[in-house]
Each structure stands twice: as C-alpha cells, then as structure tokens.
Amino acid sequence: xxxxxxxxxxxxxxxxxxxxxxxxxxxxxxxxxxxxxxxxxxxxxxxxxxxxxxxxxxxxxxxxxxxxxxxxxxxxxxxxxxxxxxxxxxxxxxxxxxxxxxxxxxxxxxxxxxxxxxxxxxxxxxxxxxxxxxxxxxxxxxxxxxxxxxxxxxxxxxxxxxxxxxxxxxxxxxxxxxxxxxxxxxxxxxxxxxxxxxxxxxxxxxxxxxxxx
Amino acid sequence: xxxxxxxxxxxxxxxxxxxxxxxxxxxxxxxxxxxxxxxxxxxxxxxxxxxxxxxxxxxxxxxxxxxxxxxxxxxxxxxxxxxxxxxxxxxxxxxxxxxxxxxxxxxxxxxxxxxxxxxxxxxxxxxxxxxxxxxxxxxxxxxxxxxxxxxxxxxxxxxxxxxxxxxxxxxxxxxxxxxxxxxxxxxxxxxxxxxxxxxxxxxxxxxxxxxxx
DNA sequence: CCAGTAGTGTGATGTTTATCACATTTAACG
DNA sequence: CGTTAAATGTGATAAACATCACACTACTGG
Numbered sequence: 001x002x003x004x005x006x007x008x009x010x011x012x013x014x015x016x017x018x019x020x021x022x023x024x025x026x027x028x029x030x031x032x033x034x035x036x037x038x039x040x041x042x043x044x045x046x047x048x049x050x051x052x053x054x055x056x057x058x059x060x061x062x063x064x065x066x067x068x069x070x071x072x073x074x075x076x077x078x079x080x081x082x083x084x085x086x087x088x089x090x091x092x093x094x095x096x097x098x099x100x101x102x103x104x105x106x107x108x109x110x111x112x113x114x115x116x117x118x119x120x121x122x123x124x125x126x127x128x129x130x131x132x133x134x135x136x137x138x139x140x141x142x143x144x145x146x147x148x149x150x151x152x153x154x155x156x157x158x159x160x161x162x163x164x165x166x167x168x169x170x171x172x173x174x175x176x177x178x179x180x181x182x183x184x185x186x187x188x189x190x191x192x193x194x195x196x197x198x199x200x201x202x203x204x205x206x207x208x209x210x211x212x213x
Numbered sequence: 214x215x216x217x218x219x220x221x222x223x224x225x226x227x228x229x230x231x232x233x234x235x236x237x238x239x240x241x242x243x244x245x246x247x248x249x250x251x252x253x254x255x256x257x258x259x260x261x262x263x264x265x266x267x268x269x270x271x272x273x274x275x276x277x278x279x280x281x282x283x284x285x286x287x288x289x290x291x292x293x294x295x296x297x298x299x300x301x302x303x304x305x306x307x308x309x310x311x312x313x314x315x316x317x318x319x320x321x322x323x324x325x326x327x328x329x330x331x332x333x334x335x336x337x338x339x340x341x342x343x344x345x346x347x348x349x350x351x352x353x354x355x356x357x358x359x360x361x362x363x364x365x366x367x368x369x370x371x372x373x374x375x376x377x378x379x380x381x382x383x384x385x386x387x388x389x390x391x392x393x394x395x396x397x398x399x400x401x402x403x404x405x406x407x408x409x410x411x412x413x414x415x416x417x418x419x420x421x422x423x424x425x426x
Numbered sequence: 427c428c429a430g431t432a433g434t435g436t437g438a439t440g441t442t443t444a445t446c447a448c449a450t451t452t453a454a455c456g
Numbered sequence: 457c458g459t460t461a462a463a464t465g466t467g468a469t470a471a472a473c474a475t476c477a478c479a480c481t482a483c484t485g486g
Contacts, residue, residue: 085379085383087383091383093379093383095375095378095379107368107371107372108372108375108376111368111369140361144357147360147361147364148353148360150364151360151363151364151367154364154367154368154371155320155324155367156324157371158320158367158371158374159320159321159324161371161374162320162374163321164378165308165377165378165381166298166306168381168382168414169414170298170300170304170306172442172443173442173443192463192464193463193464194462194463194464201381201382202443203443203444204463204464205443205445205464205465205466206442206443206444208464208465209465209466385472386472386473405432405433405434406433407432407433407434415473415474416474416475417433417434418434418435418436418473418474418475418476419472419473421434421435421436422435
C-alpha cells in the first residue's frame, strides 16, 4: 500500500524530470544552431527564448493549414514534419521535410502575413518552438545579432533551393533519389517512400521500381 | 569648317550628358529599390554607393565564370543577363534571368567565398553595379538598415524559388510557359525561345510546338 | 551587301515516366 | 490480438517529352 504510493510518486517525479531534461535539450539545440553563427551570453539566450512558444503535436496533426493564417515559423526540437501544397487535381507536392534542428513554415504566408497556400503536418509526434513574425521582427530590432543570424539562415536556404531547382531540371529521377539518400541518409527509413517520391517530383511507383535494380 | 567643329563639340557634350544622365538613372533605380524597403537620406545613399563598382559589359561577355572566384553580387542597371549551370553531358540549365532592377550572382560562391559553379553572361549590352561580399558585410555593419534590406530581398527570393520548385513539380511544360508569359510579359521577346525553354526545364522543340497550337 | 551564324519550326522516333490496377506485406491501434 | 489502414511491389498501357534530323528565316558584322 505504502510502497505503491511511493512508486506512483516516483513516476510523477520521473515525468517531471524528463520534461525538464527535454526542455533543456530543446533549448540547447536551438542555442547551438544560433551560436554556430553568432555568440550569445546566457542572458541574451534567455531573452531570445522569451520570443518563442513551445508546443507539442501528435503525428498527423496539422501545424499550418492552407487558407488559414500562418504567423509562425517553427523550429523542430523533436520529430518530423513536412510542408506540402495540393494542386487543382488534388495531388500533393511536398516542398520540405523538417526534422530536429530544422525550421519549417509557409514562408510566403509568414513573411507577408497572408493566408497559407501550404499545409504543414507532422509525420511523427513532434515538439516545436514557434516564433511569430511579430516577435521575430521585434527580436531583430532588440538584438541585432539575431537579424544577422536570420539573414545567414535565409541565405543558406536560398542556396539550397537553387540547387534543388537545378537538380529538378538536370537530373533523372533515379539520380535525384540517389542524391537524396546521400544528403539525408537518416531520413530514408523515417519517411514513407511515397512521400520521398512526392518530394522528388516523381510517382511512388517509379521510385519503387528504382531501388529494386 | 567652324560649324563642323561645333558639331563635334556638341556631340562630345551630348555623350557626356548622356553618361551623366545614365549614371543618375542607374543610381536612382538602385535607390528606388532600396527605399521601397528602408528610407535613406541623401548622405546615406551616397555612402551606400561608395560600396559599389559600376561597370559595362557587352553582349556575350561573361560576368562570372565557373571555377573562378565570384566575389560580387550584381545589380542590373541596364541590359539583361542569365546565370546557368553546365551539367556533365554539357547541357546548359538556366537558373535565372536578370533585367533592369534585378540582382544576379552565384550565391553559393558569393556568400561562401568559393569558386563558382555557375556562369553568368550577358544577353544584351549591360550596365551593372557590383558589390563585393566584403563590402556588403561592411555596409551591413556600418548602416544597419541595409542588413534589413538584404534580409527582405533574400526572403523574397527564397519565396520565389519555392514557388518555382512547386511549378516544376506540379505543372506541365505548357502551363509553366503560360505562367512565365504572365509573370514576365516583357521578357518573352527579349530572350530567345531556346533560352526560355532551358529556364523552364524543357527542350526548345517542345516549347516551339506549344505556342503553335 | 552578302556570307555566316543564330533563331525557329516541324516531322519521325524512342525514352522516360505517369497512371491504373491489383497483390502482398507491414504497421497501427482500439 | 485481430481488424483495418498504410506502405510497398509489380505488370500493362498511355502520355509527355527528349532527341535527332533537316529546312527555313532573320539577323549581324566585316
């Protein structure tokens, strides 16, 4: 009787500890990414954190929905998400995957404060730190290094997109798949092949036939 | 005899005037683009200008060559350029056109101070204002509004590239051409169809067959 | 002005890839 | 733990598009 009580108490205690450890880990992930570009004091990082909101999503849950506002940019602390568009024929086209230490948003809706054209949902249970466009602009004004950080990040993203365009234009589907495997070896068995196919701009049947020869 | 002398003098005078007018126009084009995002005093704009170098290129001339350094970002004051990559098969893929009021560079080579993988050449005689990566970083530190300007520009570029990826994945070649015509109606008769085809990721024959039905 | 090059149109043919259909395997979850 | 859904493999067929080949026009530079 008495020992059962203590066992329960211990369970709750463990949960609390885990949540704390988790928060610490999430934060250090974000801090590590920022500090790879600009150095921050502890106080500055705490200040940066006040501009974020942490939230938890379950697999299949939508983070951004087309035709709704999407005023947040999302830093993935844990889990896996995708952004995709649905064309007139009802077909999905995946623009981006985002796992731990990546960002994901509908950039057009976010930066121009418009309604989303993209959807973002979770491929796994996920934990996310979101920053609103207002908070981001405020943060950039308050702490100028952060504007530099966002500029570097956006520039790197721009370069990556140019290379993806080049890949779409110059490579055959099997070459693109091989390149994807080389670039993101850890993603191939976290993401269903049909979704990788959609990201690469090919049908799931074509991708299925590829690896098998 | 005497009138001939004055005629010549007048010609030289006109040339000087034209060059001055041209410089003024080039500068006001750049200033207009910046001031659409951040306001500048006359002094500030003069200061910004000291970070640029103006140069003139002839049609077919290369501004950036693959395997060479490419430490400049180029603002097009007049003319028309393209950036393109050459794949292993020797085939050209056009990543970007840039006419008046646009920027063009090999962003990877520029921002990471690497050797270029892209080529940039002129489709028309062009006049260009170039800013080195060092001057750009210096300018951002000296005049913080300019960092904000570049962040906005880069973000807009990122959004445009995402839409181009979506277009490459979701649209048939004829739909992409129609969209190109809608987006850049003034470019269709400034650029040879074969180059537009290359930009759209289709063969010149396919594009030729499209408009004709 | 005229020779050579660049740009464009068009047919015939082959390749790549999408689509539809169905079978089989694996995972999810009450 | 068993039922339903998700994920994957594979064949047959069709569509989209590239490639090759050649003809024709327009432009450009000495």
